[in-house]
Amino acid sequence: MTVRWKVLLIVGLTTGLVLLMGLTLLVSTHRGKVSRDRLLLIQGQGESFGRLHQAAEQYLRNLLRTKEQGGNPAGLQKEMQENISQEEAFLQQATSQEKELGMPDRTEEWAETEAALLNLRLWTIDVAEQVRALPEEAKLLTVEKHLLDEFEQTVGRHITAAQEEEFHERRLQLGRSQSRLNGQKWLALILPTLSCALLLGLVLIILPPMDRALKDLMLAARRIGEGNFEVKLPEDRQDELGTLAHAFNQMASELKKTLEEKQRLMKAEAEVTEQQFRHYNALLEETVLTRTAQLEQANTQLQDSLDQLKAAQSQLIFADRLASMGRLAAGVGHEINNPLSYVLSNLNYLHRELQPDREPLSEEEKREMMDALTSAREGAERVRLIVKDLKTLSRPDDMNTEPVDLSEVVRGAVKLAERELRARARLVEDYGHLPRVKGNPTRLGQVFLNLLINAAHAITQGGKEANEIRILTRLSGPGRVQVEVSDTGCGIAQENLPRIFEPFFTTKPAGEGTGMGLSVCHSIITALGGEFHVESELGRGSTFFILLPVMDDTQPDQTEAAPLWP
Known part of the structure; x- marks a missing residue:
């Protein structure tokens, strides 16, 4: 058989x-x-x-x-x-x-x-x-x-x-x-x-004879590998192993003949090789010079492409910042409209009361007018602060770094996103006493604004009392400051976590997200020498951890330092 x-x-x-x-x-x-x-x-x-x-x-x-x-x-x-x-x-x-x-x-x-x-x-x-x-x-x-x-x-x-x-x-x-x-x-x-x-029973009948034949075959192959071509296997088996032994014996004989022929040809080729070597050496030198010139030209083209990519990245970051401002436009308009309304109301009141034909003012009327002027001034000051926050976030700046008060940047982002957050969750802020960090205020403001808007959109409207968005700043080891932005929203599925920082990847429905927000935030933080991490559980919310380097050596007591992240 x-x-x-x-x-x-x-x-x-x-x-x-x-x-x-x-x-x-x-x-x-x-x-x-x-x-x-x-x-x-x-x-x-x-x-x-x-x-x-x-x-x-x-x-x-x-x-x-x-x-x-x-x-x-x-x-x-x-x-x-x-x-x-x-x-x-x-x-x-x-x-x-x-x-x-x-x-x-x-x-x-x-x-x-x-x-x-x-x-x-x-x-x-x-x-x-x-x-x-x-x-x-x-x-x-x-x-x-x-x-x-x-x-x-x-x-x-x-x-x-x-x-x-x-x-x-x-x-x-x-x-x-x-x-x-x-x-x-x-x-x-x-x-x-x-x-x-x-x-x-079948295995014991079939496998031992096959195992002995295979061991003989392996031993013969090892001897041929060592240069012994006089090996000969028994050919008396009536199965494939017998046929293989016959073919192996023929192969050993042919290898012996081939080796002898190859030794003869090598002597003849050695005489020709010396002449071809000189010719090939000259060709190689010429080829190396040509390839070097081509590599220099390709390097120049790659440098130009790198410069174009850097410019496109800056435009993309600025475009994402303006998109965030567009999403907040209605809320910011409402925030400006409220103080403007009582500024105009007080100015109209003063205009009526200060007509030329009016009788001299009493002391009580003068106090009322001073109160109206104070209210108008407070409203105008509120509008000025809102416009200042908008200008800080919307100007197209470079990536120059400077000492930045991180708590101030976070508060500015909270002010811009406050109306978006107000209808969805309770906002909890916990700002520790922090040293200044190495960063760029405009781009850091863009990062925190994006995270706050994403946290608000992860929570369904109408459940304000049951939901919470928490912002925490604290020291996290020597020379590091950590910011945590957490929410109790829908969370992110575990299979999507490795991809959330990829460009154009989004878990939002079609037409509601471009997939660039977190990718841009990740690029900004890593460019500033920081780290960006996320932890999330589906149905229970997400927490984003941002770590940034301290700009100088002036730091609070390190005994309050927290771990990098949970």
Whole structure:
């Protein structure tokens, strides 16, 4: 028998045994599922009869209570009839499912069940009439006991009998299931044991001779590799290994002849190589000079492209900053409009009061006018501060760094985003006493504004009291300052976290985001020598960590320093 047929025999036998065990497992699983479904149906029917029995007793007690309170029992009777109808529908459906599962025909039992349900309906009407006809001086406890005994002797015993029948059927089904499980257990033990024994026997018959032949082949190959071409393998096997041994012997003979021919040719080629070497050396020098010139030209082109990319990056950062300002335009307009309204109101008041034909002002009127002037001045000052924050964020600056008060930059971003945040969450600010950091105020303001807007958009409007946006600044080790911006919004899926800093990647719906905000923020922070990290859990919110280097050596007490990030 050839090696191919031996391998096919093992593979075929293994496949057949695996299929047989899989089929056995499939059949066992199907039977187990059917048994489980049957038990659940029987249990559900028994519980349904129990609910009917309990509902009837409760119905009688409610009737007596309603009689005692002078109420109308019509609602109770209707509710009891609906309960009976619901349980009847459930029992009818269970009977249909029993037929689908191949259980014995229970037409006779269903007829008894229908009769019991009909008696229960009639009892519901009859007992309501009996309670209604009771005299006012009747003892309700005695009546309740009498009516319950009457119910148990008439309708209740049929319901109890049906319930006991279901319990008996459940015990029988459990016994049959246990018998099948015992048989399947023995089959699961015997079938794999026989399969393993059969496969082991075949492997012991086939593999040892193949292993010996392969070892001889490897030893011969090693000797040929060492330069010994006199190796010869036995060719008496009647399978592929015998054919391989014959081919190996021929290969050794051909290699010996080839080696001798190669030694002869090498002597002839050595004479020609010296002349070709000089020629190739000259060609190589010329090629090196040409390639050097081409590399210098390519380097110049790459430098030009790098300069263009830097200019495009600066334009992209400025465009993203203006886009953030565009998203905040309505809120900023509202913030400017409020102080302007009471500036104009106070100026109009002063204009009316200071007409030339007006009588001299009293002391009280002068105080009112001074109050109006003070209010107008405060409003104008508020407008000036808002415009100052906008100018700081919107001017197209370079990447020059300077000592920056980080808390002031964060407060400016909060002022611009305040209206966007106000309707969505409570804002919690915690600014520690920090040294100045190495940075650029315009671009840092752009980073924090983007993070605040993203935090607001991650929270659904209308849940302000239940949501929070927190800003925390603190020292984080020697020479480092950390800013945390966290929210309780929708969070980011774990599979998306590695990609959030990629350009044009966004988790927002189409048309609501460009995917550039976080990418630009990451570029700004890393260009300033800082680090940018994020932690998020879907449905529980996100936290962004920004670490920036301190500009000078003046730092607060390092005992308050916190770890880099959680």
